[in-house]
Amino acid sequence: MAMQYSLDLEQDTVDPLYSEYSEFRERAGVHVINAAGGPRYSLYRYEDVAAAFKDARFGAAQASPGLRRALRWTGFGSVADIIESGLLIALNPPDHTRLRKIIEPFFRGKNIDGLKLRVEEIVHELFDCIQNTGRFDLIADLAIPLPTRVIAELIGFPQSDMAQLKQWTSDLAPLIDSDLQRTAFTRKIAAFLGFRRRINELIKERWREPRDDLLSALAHAHYATGELSQTEIIGTAIFLLSAGSATTTHLIGTGTMSLLNYPRELNRLRTDPSLIYKAIEEMVRFNSPILRTGRVLLEGIELHDQLIPRGAKVRLMIGAANRDPRKFEDPDQFDILRSPNRHVGFGGGIHQCIGLQLARVEASIAIGALVQRFPNLERVSKETRWINGTKFRGLTEFVVKI
């Protein structure tokens, strides 16, 4: 056993991303960078990030300003409207409160409990496809298809739409953090238009024949009560699909990798499968799928002797906060028994992740079943293929032997 530990790269060295975070976190309470669009402020310490999430002076940041500008220049203003009005994360009260109230019941208690059996079914279906392969790519064969199918079914898309949805979601992938140099703009527009057409069709269908799904609730809120505009419905459905897919994919990928990198933790879990729920929290803390988010100050504030003016853009460095030694003992150790573990991986305050219960259910069923069903599970390469970018933390590929 000791031999396995010493061979493990992650346990002996701290991942360079977190060493860099640690440097910034210790250097100053508020980090200021003079960027082209004006100074940008970043908070790296747990207490500051957790407090900012709950502070109403930290308002929502607009989503994808570059993408929206480009859409307007190219005559696609109606697509820009969808991003502007339907993305929960980019809205302040009262619009945020109105939209969130309509969709929240679908992500709570009984509704999520009712989905557990369906998640198990999909997981075992996916495992049956890989059972005899000897090795497989955990990302492509499990971590991508599972959350995409689950969120699409919860929203109310029919099975026959799945392949098309997967394509559109992937074309829109960095919806919020878009970098126009790198993303195919025309494919994004095509995906938006395709989504809009399909959602409009389904909303009309659900209004005629309501079901128990989210689309029916959205149709009701548009046609019956007038609480939601058509643009808001489309934005909400697209945002939920995109927010509910990639993050959970990243958690299943990096979470499984952490278990394989830390054999003692894996053995603990195999010996007591009920530890899976604690293990999932530690996975979210250890490699937070969303590394950072943004806010715009609605009022000026003073923090760590630094004045931050109204209108300033502030980055909340979730991934750094979750490794803050002021809050977590031995923060660079992956410890599935960690308690307490009050990480900020799902955010906090009014924008706290609406899908956190769903993400926990999906990841615990997928990873729990994976380690029990494949007792010889092993990573094939020591090389770790991280996705590009500084906003999300996930793997592009993770090949395992069974």
Ligand code: HEM
């Ligand atoms: C491991 C998986 C996930 C992680 C780590 C995660 C993380 C987060 C974080 C950090 C936020 C807050 C962002 C901010 O305050 O700026 C957030 C918000 C949100 N998440 Fe998740 N998320 C996950 C899965 C999901 C799933 C499955 C859904 C399902 C639809 C979802 C839907 C949302 C929505 C709609 C918001 C915005 C809520 C609001 O503005 O009121 N997330 N998520």
